[in-house]
Amino acid sequence: METLVKKNNYKILKNYFDKDNFFQECIDSIFNKIEIISGKNVANKIRSVGLEKIHEFFPVEYIPFLQYAVHEDLKNILHRQMFQIVDIDLNFKNQFFLDQSLNFRFHYPYENEKKSKLTRKIFRCLNLKNYKNSKKEFNLAKEKSKKHKLDESDISKINYFKTNNNSLYLHSPHRDTWFAHSTKGINFWWGISDVTDLNGMMLFTKVTNFDLEHEINPAYVKDLYNLGKFVVPNLKSGDLLLFDAEILHASKINTSNDTRVVFSGRINITAPKFYEYTRQVKEPFWLNSKDVKIGNFSNLLVFKREKKNIVKKKLKKLKKNKLKIIDFHEKFTKNKKYKIVKINNNGKSLKLLLKFKNKKIAFIKNEEDTYAFEAMCPHLGYNLINSDISEGKVRCQGHGLEFDLKSGSSFCAKFKLRNYKIIKKTNYYYLQNKN
Numbered sequence: 001m002e003t004l005v006k007k008n009n010y011k012i013l014k015n016y017f018d019k020d021n022f023f024q025e026c027i028d029s030i031f032n033k034i035e036i037i038s039g040k041n042v043a044n045k046i047r048s049v050g051l052e053k054i055h056e057f058f059p060v061e062y063i064p065f066l067q068y069a070v071h072e073d074l075k076n077i078l079h080r081q082m083f084q085i086v087d088i089d090l091n092f093k094n095q096f097f098l099d100q101s102l103n104f105r106f107h108y109p110y111e112n113e114k115k116s117k118l119t120r121k122i123f124r125c126l127n128l129k130n131y132k133n134s135k136k137e138f139n140l141a142k143e144k145s146k147k148h149k150l151d152e153s154d155i156s157k158i159n160y161f162k163t164n165n166n167s168l169y170l171h172s173p174h175r176d177t178w179f180a181h182s183t184k185g186i187n188f189w190w191g192i193s194d195v196t197d198l199n200g201m202m203l204f205t206k207v208t209n210f211d212l213e214h215e216i217n218p219a220y221v222k223d224l225y226n227l228g229k230f231v232v233p234n235l236k237s238g239d240l241l242l243f244d245a246e247i248l249h250a251s252k253i254n255t256s257n258d259t260r261v262v263f264s265g266r267i268n269i270t271a272p273k274f275y276e277y278t279r280q281v282k283e284p285f286w287l288n289s290k291d292v293k294i295g296n297f298s299n300l301l302v303f304k305r306e307k308k309n310i311v312k313k314k315l316k317k318l319k320k321n322k323l324k325i326i327d328f329h330e331k332f333t334k335n336k337k338y339k340i341v342k343i344n345n346n347g348k349s350l351k352l353l354l355k356f357k358n359k360k361i362a363f364i365k366n367e368e369d370t371y372a373f374e375a376m377c378p379h380l381g382y383n384l385i386n387s388d389i390s391e392g393k394v395r396c397q398g399h400g401l402e403f404d405l406k407s408g409s410s411f412c413a414k415f416k417l418r419n420y421k422i423i424k425k426t427n428y429y430y431l432q433n434k435n
Contacts, residue, residue, distance in 0.1 A: 191235030
């Protein structure tokens with residue numbers, strides 16, 4: 001267990017104690033709650049095609065009800081399973097602590113989430129305990145939301161994601177400690193459905209031991225760095241991913257045709273301590289492994305973020321991506337050619353941000369080719385110049401959307417990256433709109 005933390009590592013367990021029974025309990029709970037919320041007919045339809053197709057029959061607006069209901073049903077089962085894996089499979093016999101908070105995620109394909117009518121205000125007005133009357137409760141929340149005032153945290157989230165559609169919110173690259181979770185945490189991340197490159201989680205393992213600046217609220221990494229190539233661990237249903245919570249990680253936009261279902265929790269092998277610069281207010285409750293061992297889930301411990309529990313780390317600062325900017329001080333027009341930079345045949349790579357009054361364009365020259373494309377990702381506005389650009393593709397480090405730099409296409413039909421024509425003339429590169 002210590003190795004995962006010391007080496008900022010991750011591993012996948014395909015076999016672990018009581019896996020089949022645990023997995024079946026999870027599946028049974030999901031379908032039982034679907035039936036309660038949307039009826040037996042809907043539950044049977046999903047059973048016939050598989051949980052990955054839940055989005056075809058179960059409204060995305062009702063996902064918060066399902067998450068709440070499954071959480072109430074499975075919270076003790078998840079904690080019990082986490083204890084058993086640490087005790088039996090990882091053979092860690094010392095006392096440890098289990099974070100009471102758990103996550104039950106049903107991540108629909110983007111095309112389905114885009115159609116959601118669940119605004120942030122409606123979400124805040126939902127009485128999730130009334131999941132047995134979800135339709136009625138959703139309509140009541142719609143009425144209540146007309147008078148509801150969002151707090152600063154909600155407003156910050158809406159401004160960050162540039163949408164009021166609560167179903168579209170995805171985690172950007174972050175460390176859990178930035179959100180007031182404990183240091184030296186180990187995350188348990190179960191694939192209840194298959195997890196693939198198209199709908200998984202991104203791990204930025206190369207920057208784990210670096211000091212990174214992050215936003216205040218929501219506490220995601222600032223768009224200032226090249227975070228390196230990310231990995232997306234693939235899981236078969238039932239597989240368990242364990243990873244150090246200090247690894248920078250993010251949710252990948254779901255460009256598959258399947259819903260991704262993941263349950264997760266967190267443990268600490270020592271008494272929880274906290275990162276000094278978080279502004280988040282959460283003070284999690286914890287369970288002692290000795291209590292969980294005997295089936296006692298009610299004895300909650302509190303580890304407050306007070307002075308004695310703060311960890312001060314001295315990490316090497318990651319170099320910020322300083323871009324050379326060419327400001328044209330005018331609007332980009334489609335019929336004009338723009339002189340960019342002198343052609344240099346020394347083989348060195350070159351990255352430029354071409355700034356116009358109405359847009360920003362990335363100019364990239366590398367070993368493979370020369371490209372010009374919209375600098376900001378059309379999904380959430382991440383600066384694509386900072387992202388991994390190789391093999392004729394750019395992979396946005398915000399939420400993993402991948403674009404072909406010649407065609408501009410991605411795996412999601414809703415998103416296409418506009419690219420531009422580059423002309424070589426009289427020892428200079430010129431930029432022009434494609435016809």
